[in-house]
Amino acid sequence: MSFLGSVWLVVRKDLVVEFRNREIAYTTLFFAVSTLLVFSFGFVHEGRAVEDAAAGILWVAIAFSGTLALGRAFERERQNETLRGLLMAPVARTALYLGKLAGILLLLLAVEAVIVPMVGLMFQAPLFRYPVMLIALLVTGTVGFVAVGTLFAAMLVRTRSRDVLLPVLLYPITVPVIIAGVRGTAALFQVDADLPMARAWLSMLVFFDVVFVTLALWTFEAVMTE
């Protein structure tokens, strides 16, 4: 089994399992939409959104719902100890990490496909002015967040208070990713879009992605050995 073949096997398995029970997709989506609704009551007055609020609210919704998805994805592997079944397979543990990462990433991107248009509607965010740049910011930001989150969720899978510890560990480390995502998206959403600034934040996100994925791949084998 090739490295990429193993990654794909894990991704496909996660997607089939999720398609059958839709647990993570529904809870994550519900949470993200609820977050947007709550913020819309606070930041939209007389039909006009507070300036620069949309980007922050979008990334808060992504971060919070992403944390939920990360926790549930590994809780599912813990319930029947299937994670140990995966670890017993003669495949590189980094392939397992990348498979889990890709599965959660796809789920979160699907959630973003719903909540981003909602942000556009609720907060009058100009989504179609620079759509490619917006997608690039969302994808790179989500990759960085999920890269760290997958590692921590795997690390905490046997910890009793994992639900509390995951955000406590995850948010301080991913703050640079969230800030870069917010600033880059805000640069696109402002009245006179600042494309050079958005590009700078995108470069920053790519840099974080490379660093976080490399560090996670480097440490995953050790993290998974009890």
Add this chain to the structure above:
Amino acid sequence: MDFTSLSFTDVTRNFGRRRALNRVSFRCDAGEIVALLGPNGAGKSTLLSIAATLLEPSSGSVRYGEQPRAAWLRGRIGLLAHDLYIYPELTAAENLTFFARLHGLDDADRRVSSALARAKLVDRRDDQVLGFSRGMRQRLALERALLHEPRLVLLDEPFTGLDDASTSLLVERLQDLRSKQCLVLVATHDLEVIEPIITRALLLREGKLVQIPAGAGSLRERYRRTSA
């Protein structure tokens, strides 16, 4: 490269301040079925996890033939643990196919069909495991553990939830593994079932290994005498 023995030398494993295994040493060879006995919490599952390379010993060494612990060994080890390592949302066939492909087996479809036949789950192959009884799950999990024809088979309470017919099938399967020169380590409380097929028994008590002497009386009687 394959291995023909498993040896533990002074293996200790601590979980925080609790010592789960205390200087455990033993050796077993290919073609042996060794029963691992002991009360709950004696360290049986910890020992199996270490043998499966899932846990690192705090001290001591484990060797597989002449080989030290290494990642490639995982492909030659079959582990059936308390938790069955199967996905309830997947069907029986999907579970086996997933693990067969993960093990890089070329003839995955043929092996899956044979495994389902052995587990007597052919007519339930496309049903989600969610609706299976404990016994059906146990049979499926056993076939998952043996799908890649491992040389070292580690079974933790394999008789749990099995009816008489399934228990007999499992006993036959263990004898078959023995005839194929596999090395089988079975942690169990079902002494009457396991006694006719094992080559010897080891008793774990508070993390320490105690030999059960051969001699008069059933395995249960000797177990009681030793653990008293």
